[in-house]
Amino acid sequence: MTATVTRVSQVDVHDPRIDPVPDGWAAFRARCLPPVWDYELLRREAWLAKNPPVLAVVREGDRVVGALSVMVCRGWRAREFGPLSGGRLRPRWAEVYLPLLSGYPAVVFDDGVDEHAAIRQFERALRDHVGPGLLGVIYRAMNPELVPALAGRGRVAREIDPAAVLRNTYSTVDEWERGLAPGIRQHLRPDVGTEAGFGRTDVDPHELAVLLNAHRARQDERAWAGGQRSRIGGLHMDTRSPISPGYLDALVRRQDVLTRTYRDDAGRLLGFNTMIDHPAGCAVHHWAAQPSAAGGRKGLYVDCYARCVAHMIAEGRPELTAGRAMLAEKTALGFDTRSLWSVAVPRPVLGR
Numbered sequence: 001m002t003a004t005v006t007r008v009s010q011v012d013v014h015d016p017r018i019d020p021v022p023d024g025w026a027a028f029r030a031r032c033l034p035p036v037w038d039y040e041l042l043r044r045e046a047w048l049a050k051n052p053p054v055l056a057v058v059r060e061g062d063r064v065v066g067a068l069s070v071m072v073c074r075g076w077r078a079r080e081f082g083p084l085s086g087g088r089l090r091p092r093w094a095e096v097y098l099p100l101l102s103g104y105p106a107v108v109f110d111d112g113v114d115e116h117a118a119i120r121q122f123e124r125a126l127r128d129h130v131g132p133g134l135l136g137v138i139y140r141a142m143n144p145e146l147v148p149a150l151a152g153r154g155r156v157a158r159e160i161d162p163a164a165v166l167r168n169t170y171s172t173v174d175e176w177e178r179g180l181a182p183g184i185r186q187h188l189r190p191d192v193g194t195e196a197g198f199g200r201t202d203v204d205p206h207e208l209a210v211l212l213n214a215h216r217a218r219q220d221e222r223a224w225a226g227g228q229r230s231r232i233g234g235l236h237m238d239t240r241s242p243i244s245p246g247y248l249d250a251l252v253r254r255q256d257v258l259t260r261t262y263r264d265d266a267g268r269l270l271g272f273n274t275m276i277d278h279p280a281g282c283a284v285h286h287w288a289a290q291p292s293a294a295g296g297r298k299g300l301y302v303d304c305y306a307r308c309v310a311h312m313i314a315e316g317r318p319e320l321t322a323g324r325a326m327l328a329e330k331t332a333l334g335f336d337t338r339s340l341w342s343v344a345v346p347r348p349v350l351g352r
Contacts, residue, residue: 006110008066008118010059013129015052016043022057028064032108034276034283035254036101037069041247045100048244050074056125058109058118066109066118070137071095072130090133094126097140099240101276101285103163103323103340105142115149124351136346141324147341154349162337164322164330166309173310179334187299188306192270196260196307198277203261205249207269208288213242215288219325243286257285260307262300270296273304275311282312284322305333 014022021039029037036042039055046052051073058066072094098106109115127134139150141160151157170176177185195202251274252259262271271289275282287304290296305322312320322330327337 006060006065006113008058008114008121009061011118011121011125012057012059013070013125014055014057016046016055017052022055022064024059024062024064025057028067028110032110032280033067034101034104034278035251035256036098036104036276037067037108038254041250042069044244044247044250048246049241051095051241054129056122058113058122060113065113066107068096068108068122069098069106070126071097071099091135092130092133093135094130094137095140096137096142100243101283101323102141103283103321103338105146105340107139107142107146115146119149120351123345127347127350134347134350136344137350139343139345141340142343144339144341147343150343150345152349152352154346154352156344157341160340160342161324161327162339163324164327164335165338166312166320166322166333166335168312168316168318168320170309170313173306173313176309176313176334177306181332184299184302184332187302190262190297190300190303192297192300193263193265194260194303195263196258198258199255200252200259203252203259203272205245205252208248208252208272209243209245211269211272211290212248212286212288216240216243218291251285258311260304262289262297262304264295268295271300271304273308275308277311277315277317279317281319281321282308282315282317284308284320301329302333305330 012022016039025039042053042055046054049071051071054070054072056068056070057064058068072092074090074092096106098104109118123137126137141163142150147157177188251257256277258275258277260273260275261269264270269290271287273287274285276285284305287301289300292298308320311317321338322335324340
């Protein structure tokens with residue numbers, strides 16, 4: 001029996017800072033997307049980013065059948081947040097990327113969508129939206145099954161650092177713990193205070209943001225020093241922005257985000273984690289901790305991951321994903337990897 005192919009009729013590009021929620025968006029997002037695609041979160045991210053995201057919505061008639069999250073980038077040293085366009089002739093490039101959840105692709109389609117046609121129509125719509133200054137598009141951290149629709153003449157595809165994935169083959173968390181080396185197990189259940197809950201309103205988002213941005217800066221320097229494959233042509237191409245307290249305040253209040261905090265006896269924040277919970281799988285979203293030199297506890301992340309694994313098993317989720325950093329440490333916790341690819345498309349072949 002021949003499968004029915006969904007034909008794309010229209011692709012619209014929306015700026016979350018000024019455009020209303022697209023018609024039909026809530027139903028599509030609830031069907032297949034994690035919280036980072038929530039339009040209010042996109043709005044906060046866009047106003048507080050140096051390279052604000054736009055949302056491309058793919059339609060078949062009135063029905064939303066796909067979406068792409070896109071950062072319109074102006075340069076690595078830009079200092080202005082929530083910038084205006086700056087003119088359609090200004091050189092810019094676009095990155096189809098989820099900077100706050102890099103282990104997931106920023107392209108989602110319903111089953112049966114003609115992905116090749118949808119991608120070409122998206123590129124033409126983005127070219128019209130950005131203007132003549134658009135130099136090209138980079139699709140970052142794509143699943144391998146998307147690559148055939150993205151690739152083509154004049155397009156460059158390369159494999160990048162994979163995402164860490166723990167598949168749920170366990171009946172109890174004790175079964176998972178027995179697979180850990182003794183040196184890893186010693187960090188479970190540390191002697192520090194910990195609290196966790198969905199929809200938390202008792203945490204200070206500024207305190208979380210300071211710890212998280214400092215942690216990300218250290219992590220990024222380690223990746224750069226180690227030659228992480230996401231670096232292109234020897235350039236330090238990190239187009240992400242610092243994460244704002246306003247964004248975290250909205251995120252941790254969500255009922256599908258579990259936030260865990262660790263504190264010492266004096267109440268000082270030692271570490272925190274946000275985990276996205278979804279029937280399709282859990283995701284370790286943010287993790288940050290004080291370094292040992294600043295009074296942090298060595299191996300605190302092991303206990304955090306153990307608690308995320310326990311939730312995955314208890315709720316029967318199929319997998320737990322954990323981003324692209326610290327792969328050696330995650331392998332020691334039983335994680336496997338999922339291949340990811342990036343595809344670069346220069347302007348002359350956009351839409352072709």
